[in-house]
Amino acid sequence: MVQDAKQKSTHKTKGHIPQRYVLGVMGFLAVANAYVMRNVLNLAITEMVVTHHKKDIVIDQDSCPGPLPEIKNHTDSANEFNWDEGTQGKILSSFYWGYVITHLPGGIIAERYGGKHVLGYGILCTAVGTILTPFAARQSPYWLIVIRFMEGLGEGTTFPALNTLLAQWTPPLERGKIGSLVFAGNQIGIVFSSTLSGFILEDTKLEWPALFYLFGSITIIWFIGWMLLCYSDPASHPFISVEEKNYLKNTIGHLERNKNLPPVPWKQMLFSIPLWALIIGQIGHDWGLFMIQSDLPKYMKSVLKFSVLENGILSSLPFLIMWLVAILAGWLSDFLVAKNVFTLTTIRKIFITIASVGPASGVIAASYAGCDRTAVVILFCLGMAFMGFFYPSLKVNALDLSPNYAGTLMALVNGIGATSGGITPLIVGLIATNSTMMEWRKIFWITFGVIVLTNIIYNFFGSGEIQPWNDTIVATEEETIKWGTTAENVKCTEENSNVELTFTVPD
Known part of the structure; x- marks a missing residue:
């Protein structure tokens, strides 16, 4: 490790705002905006389409009583599309098939040329696609699939570029809290988009297209701020203080990214057991996260019969709790690392086990809470709270394994893991054809099995140590x-x- 890496992580620069924190806040907003645009369709689609319930079917005995809520304060644009569950599943999954494609090129380009522009222009592309979503939906579901696929292409560069930036800007002992701040932006994005969307659709005269125009425009404003305030590395930053430069040089070992990196050591990475353990762990996490993120609003409406406003608030509540826990977990992780309470590998494994077993147990318990809507919401919140331990563990583990190739590693890990987001909506479309509680319980059991199995594999083979192929x-x-x-x-x-x-x- 670089000299003086064990010095105190709290470094104050008199009279100057630490630019690594500026990057952390703007990175947080980048992830938040990315997840706002990714998530907005998940709730909006419940109001865009006709809900399919077969009138003559015998509903299982555990099905919740009561009619679906009435549409309030809407014009004819509400429920204007007659898309079945299979079509909706294809629409919701199409984003992720574009998303996985640009991970690897995004990571490689960010490592070679810096993460600032790769991240900024990628999210800008998603913002433009978000604004075009209502037009595409009204042409045909296939046009909407194309637009969502293109949005995924733009957003696929987000995490590889961010990981490259964090490798250049975050000292080892601040990696937990800054990484948690940045990556936990996805919960705030989900909370913001779900809650505001529910309010707009329920209590205003605005129609569902307004959601896409609003969130796309907000992201364009973020893009302008990002391009003005943030830089790829400390050496290229015109506003950074001399004190902060010296601190980062002492703790990270450099101020400028390595522009002469040798080719990515693909062969060594291919046979790296800790890297494959990380990928498998990411698949399990993403399976649970994307299932809840994409399909919880549908469960809340079709099974528990929540109104759209209740749906927006209650679907976002688990993610708000998860965000708060993620921030606390980040500080706890850095504290344990600084005090040498456990090895870094042990800390990562303890945290990811909490982040796996907790959510897996929560979704199963919620499915057996039946129609007790209060109990269901509480159990989902408890389960997702534990998932907050994911961010200072699995999410920053790529930085542990290889700081030099952090972008490429994040591309591989997050890109392969994100295939879960393309699979889970399709499984929901195949199993929950009638949106009954028993159908959803099968989905939750599948989720439980995937999360627990992948966590076991990570605990056997994962690592928090720098890998030999990092140094070339x-x-x-x-x-x-x-x-x-x-x-x-x-x-x-x-x-x-x-x-x-x-x-x-x-x-």
Whole structure:
């Protein structure tokens, strides 16, 4: 580790705002806006489409009584699309199929050229697609699938670029709290979009297209601020203080990203057991998160019969609790690391186990709470609260394994994990064809199994240690060693590197 990495993580710069915190706040807003735009359709679609219930079907005995809530204060635009559950599943999953494609190129480009523009323009692309969503939906569901796919392409660069930026800006002992702040922006995005969407659809004269115009426009305003305030690394930042530069150089070891990184060590990464454990752990987490994020509003409406305003508030409440816990967990993680209470690997595994077992148990318990709506909401909130431990553990684990290739690792981990978001809506569309409680209980049991199994695998094979393939050197022509008149091979192995370099001395 770099010299003085164990010094205090709290560093105050007199008269200056620490720019790493500015980047942290703007990164938080980036994730929040990204999740606002990703999530807005999840609630809006419950009002855009006709709810399909077969009149002559015998509902299972555990089905909740009462009619679906009446539509209030809406024009003919409410429930204007006759899309069945299968079509809705394809629409909701299409975002994630675009999302996974741009992870890897986004990470590689961010590592080579910096994360600022990769992140900014990617989210701008999603904002434009969000504004175009009402137009696409009114053309056909296939046009909406295309637009959502394109939104996913734009947003797929978000986390790889952010991970690259955090590797350049966050000292090791601040990684937990700054990483938790940034990545927990997804909960605030979900809370904001769900609550505000519910209010707009229930208590105003605005129609569902207003949601997409509003959130897309807010994100464009964020984009302008991002381009003005944030930079790819401390060395290129015109406003950073000398004191903060020195602090970051002492704790991180550099101020400028490595512009001469050798090619990504794909072979070593392919056979890296800790990396594959991290990927598998991410799949389990994303399976649970995206299932709740994408389909909880549908469960709240079709099974528990909540109104759209109640749906918006109560669907967002678990994510608000999760955000609060994530912030506290980030501080706790940094404290445990600083005090050497456990090894970093042990801390990561303890936290991710809490983040897995808690939500898995919560969704199962909620499904057996039946029609007790209060109990269901409380159990979902408790389960998702434990998921807050994910952010200072699994989410920052890629930074632990390889700071130099943090963008590429995040691309692999988050990109492969995000395939869960493309699968879970399709499973809901296949199983919950009549939106009964028993159908949803099957879905929750599948979710439980995936989360627990992937967590077990991570605990056996995961790691919090820097991997040998993180440290590599490139020998250029200018670095060729020339001496004497005798040709010979001189082998040089850099300390702490597993890469052996061979220099040929010419005659």
